[in-house]
Amino acid sequence: MAKEHLLERADTPDEKARVEKYVTVHGQELSPTNYAVCQADLLIKNDRQATVYLGNSLIPHEPYSRESGDQWPETKWRFHRMLSNPPFGVTWGGKDGYEKEARKLAKTRYQAGMPRVNDGALLFLQTMLAKMAPPETGGSRIAVIFNGSPLSNGDCGSGESEIRRWILENDWLDAIVMLPDQLFYNTGIFTYVWLLRNDKPASHYGRVMLIDARQQFEKEPKSFGNKRHRITDAHRAWIEERYRDGWAKGYADEQVKVFPREDFAYHKVSVVFWQTDEHDQPAIVTEPYEKAFTAANVKKEQDFHESDLSFRVRVKTDGQEKTVGFTVKSEDNAARKFKEAMSGADETLAVEWTHRRYVQDDEYIPHGEDIAAFLKREIAKPIIRWEETKKDGKTVLGYEILPNKYFYRYQPPTPAKDLLAEFWRLEKEAEKMLEGLAK
Template identity: 30%
Template sequence: MSVLSSFVWSVADTLRGPYAEAEYGSVILPFTVLRRLECVMAQHREAMAEIVSQYQGEQQRRTHLKIKTRTEDSAGLSFWTTSDYTLEKALQDPDNLAANLIDYVGGFSANLDVFKSFDFESVIRTLDARDRLAQVTRHFERIDLSPDAVSNADMGDLFENLIYRFAESANDGAGQFYTPRDVVRLLVDLVYAEDTEALRERGTVRSIYDPTVGTGGMLTVADEHLHGLNPDASTALFGQEINPRTYAICKADLLIKGQDPSNVRQGDTLVVDRFDDRRFDYVLSNPPFGTDWKAVETQVKNEHARGGHGRFAPGVPAIGDAAMLFLLHVASKMRDVDDAGRGGKAGIVLNGSPLFNGGAGSGPSDIRGHMLENDLVEAIVALPNDMFYNTGIATYLWILSNAKPDDRVGRVRLIDGTGLGSKLHKSVGSKRVEISKKHRKAIVRAFAGTANEDDETKVAVKVFANQDFAYWTVTVERPLQLRFECTPETIGEVAEHKVLGKIGGLVQALEAFGDEPYLNREKFNRELADHLRKHKLNLTAPQRKALWQTIGVHDQTADICQHTSGVHKGEPEPDPALRDTENVPFGWGGYPKAHDALEATAQAYFDAEVKPHVDNAWIDWSKIKTGYEIPFTRHFYTYEPPRPLEEIDADLNRVVSEILHLLREVEA
C-alpha cells in the first residue's frame, strides 16, 4: 500500500512549480477517485451503454444496471456515465483534453455528484492553463486501481494515506482524518465480539453508522469483517462528514460497494443530525481530539435546553473539547432494544479527558453520570501511547451497549492495553506503535471474559459496578468568627475600598472611634453605628455590611457570628474563607452504593474524617452535588519502590569520579 500511495503521490513532482504544496491534494484526490471509478466500470461499459440507451429514468437505469452487473462478489453498480470517454481516450485528442475530461466527468449519473465537492471542472481548467493537464492525466491513466488489483479495504487505506500526506504537506492537522487500521480493527472486533454467533445466522441484516465518517475507513473494515463472518449478510452503511473532500471520497467508495449513496451525507454532526429519524445496530466513531465547539455553541446549547428531547440534554462539556458531545451523539444513535432483547452497540475513540475532567455538578461529570446511570458503558480499553498519526497522547476505546448480557448488567470492564503495542520499524507522523493481531485477539478475549491463565499475552482487566465511579461532593462549613479593630491598617483598607472610600467623613469618623478590639459583631456594629450617627453618617445596609467585612479579621477566640434574619436566624453564619469540600464515594464505610444512602454515608464520613479535626464544622446539605469520575490510571497503578540509597550513592560516586577524571585530563 505504501508503494502504491507513493506512486500515486509522485505526480506531485509534475505539479511542483505551478502549484504550492498545499494545493497538491486538490488535484491528486479527485483524479484518484476518477481513476478508481473508471477501473471499476471498465468491464461493465457495454452493459452500461445498453441500459442507458434502453431506459431514460434514473431509478430505472439504477435498478436494471445493478441487476445486470451483479456478481457473486459484487452487489452490482448503481452509477454510470453517459460519456464515451476514458482517460486513455481523452488523451488521444490532446488539443481538446480539458473539454474531453469535463465531458467525461459531467456524464456521471446524478447520484455520483462527488466531483462537485472537489470543484473538479475548475481543477481541470487550472491544470490546463498551467500546462500540466496532459502529464497528470497520463500519470493516472497508467495506474491500475481495478478491484482485482486493489481491494476496497486497500482503496480506503490509499485514500486516507493520500489525505494524510496532503494534510501533512499543507501543515493542516495531518492525521485528523486518518484512523490507523489497527485501531479500527480492534474497535470493530470489540463491538462485534458478543454478537459473533448472531451475525452468522441466515438472513442477517445490520446497519452500521459513523457520524465522523471521513473517507469511510471504519465502515469499510466493519463491513468486510461482518461479511467475513457471514458472506450472505446484508449490510447498510451510513455516514456523515463535515469535510467536503472526504465526504466525496466516502460517497464514491459506498457507490462502488453497491451501497445507497444517499446514506452518506454532508454536514456538521454537532449542528444537525442528518439521520435524526434513524437508529443503528452498530455505531463507530473517531471524532477529532481536543477540538473546541465554539463555532457551534449556540446550536449545541439550544439542543441542550430542549431537555430530554435533545442529544445533549444530559450536559455540555467545556467549550474547549467537543469529545463528550460526540460521545452523547454516538450513544443516542444506538437502535432501541427490541422484543428479543437485541439493541445497539457502539465504539468510540476518545482521549483521556472524558474519563475525569470536570467536578461534581459540571457538564462532563453529568454526562458520565448519564452514561453510567443508564448502564450504557460496557467497557473502556486503554491503548498504548503513540498510536495515532497526529498525537502521542493516551487514547481509549469506549464500548457502549444498551442491551448488555445479564452477567454484565450494571458493570463496566476496564481493560489496560497500554503495554501491548509493538514498535513500528519506521514511525509515521506521531505513530510509533501498532496493535498486532496477537495483541488484538488478547484484548478481545479480555473483553469477552474468555481469557485464561494459559494465554501467551496477559491483559489486565478489572470489573466495577457503575456506582463505583459515583461520589458526593460534600460542602463543609465552619463558623464565621471575627475580631474588629479600627487600626491604621484596617482604616487604610476602608479608605482604599471602591465603595466605602467614596463616603465623605467615614475615614475621619473611624479614626475617632478608637482602636479597642471587639470580639462580638453585634456589639461592634451597634456601638459603631451610634458613633457614626454622631458624625452625621447614616450608612445603607450594603454599606454597613461592606464596612464590617473590611474591618473584621478571623479570630478563633471571637464570638460566632449568627444569622440575624430569614429561615436561618440564630444559626451560625459560615465563613466563606474556611469553606471546604470533601468527596465521599458511594459505598464509603460499607454503606449501600445508592443515591438514597446519601445522608447516612455523608454523615458517617463527616463524623469520622472531619469532626475529630474541626469540632465546630457542619455539613451544608443544600450544597451537596453528585459527581462521576473514572480514574482509569489509578486503578491500574503499580507501585515501584525507589532505588536503595546505597545504589544511588554508588551511582553518584561513579559520576563524580568520571568528572574528576575528565578535569584532570583538561588540567594535564
C-alpha cells in the same frame, strides 16, 4: 472497514451476499478533504449502499443554513452499530465555534448536560446515544475513542459529570479499554475506547469492565511523528479475549476489573470545621482583617462563623488616631454595628479581628459511605456544618472514572546510592564531552 471485516469473516458466498444486502453503512464528516477521500474510497470499493454526508453532526441540519448540520437526525434514523474517532479537545463554543446552533438541541439530544465549550467529546457521545436502536429491534452498540478528559473532567453537578451520571444510571456503559500511548501521528497521549450498549445481557447489568491494555503494543520500526507504537492482531486478540472471558468467567486480575456502576459515584460535600491549635484545642485567632472593611463583608463573616466576632478598628478623625472596638454577635445587626463603629471617622487605617478559626473545604466522598462518619474520621476536627452539592434544590451525585487509580501498582523509588552512582556516571560522561569540545 467494519463492513470489510464482516465480508472477510463470511465463509460462504451466501453469507457474503447477506452482508452485502443487509449491512448498510452511513456516515458524516466535517472536513471537506476527509469527506472527499471517503467518497473516493467508496467509489473504488463500488459500495453502492454507503451514504456519507458532508456537515457538522453536532448541530441540527437546516437546509438554508450556510453550514450543513446532522443529516442523520435521531428523529428519522437509528443505528445498530456506531463507530467514531472524534477529534480530541474540539472547541464548539466561542467566536470560532457553533455554540448557538448546538444549544438548539439542549432540551433534546443534549438534555443530560453540555460539556465545557473547549471540549466537545461528550457531545459526540450523546449524538450517538441519541441514535441508538431500541433493544426490541436489535439494540445498539457503540465504540468511540477518547482521550482522558471525558473520564473525569468537570466537578460534581457540571455538564460533564451530569452526562456521565446519565450514561451510568441508564446502564449503557459496558467497558473501557485503556490503550497504549504514542498510537497516533499528531499526539502521544494515552487514549481510551468506550464500549456502550443498550442491550446488556443479565450478567452485565449494573456493571462496568475496565481493561488495562497499555502494555499491548510493539514499537514501530520507524517513528511517524508522535506515532511510535502500534497494535497488532495479537494485541487485539488479547483485548478481545480479556473482554469475553472477563464477562463469561467473571474473573478479575491485574489487567481486568469489573465494578458496580455505583463505584464511580461520589458525594461532593462542602464542610466547615473548627481548626485546632498546637494543644489540639479549638483555635481562636486574632489577625489583620485583609478584606475591604464594609458592612456587607462583616455580615458575610457573621453568617459564616455564626459566633461572636470582635473587631478593633484604628481610624483617623480630625487628624487624630484612635482605636474603636466592637463585637458582632450572631443575632446582631452587623450593618448597624459597623455604622456605630465608623461614626465620625474620616479614614480607616487598620482593622484587626478575633474569631474562631473556621475552615471551609470540599470533601469528595465515595457513594455509599456514611457522610457524617466519613467527615468525623477523615477531618478529625469539630465539624460545624456540612452540605451536599445541590442542583435545582436537589442533592446530586458526581460521577468520574479513574482507570489509572484502579490499576495503580506501587513501584519503590530508586535507592539513593543508585541515583548517586548514576549522577557521577553522567558527570564523567559530560566531562569527556567537554574535553572533546576543547580539542
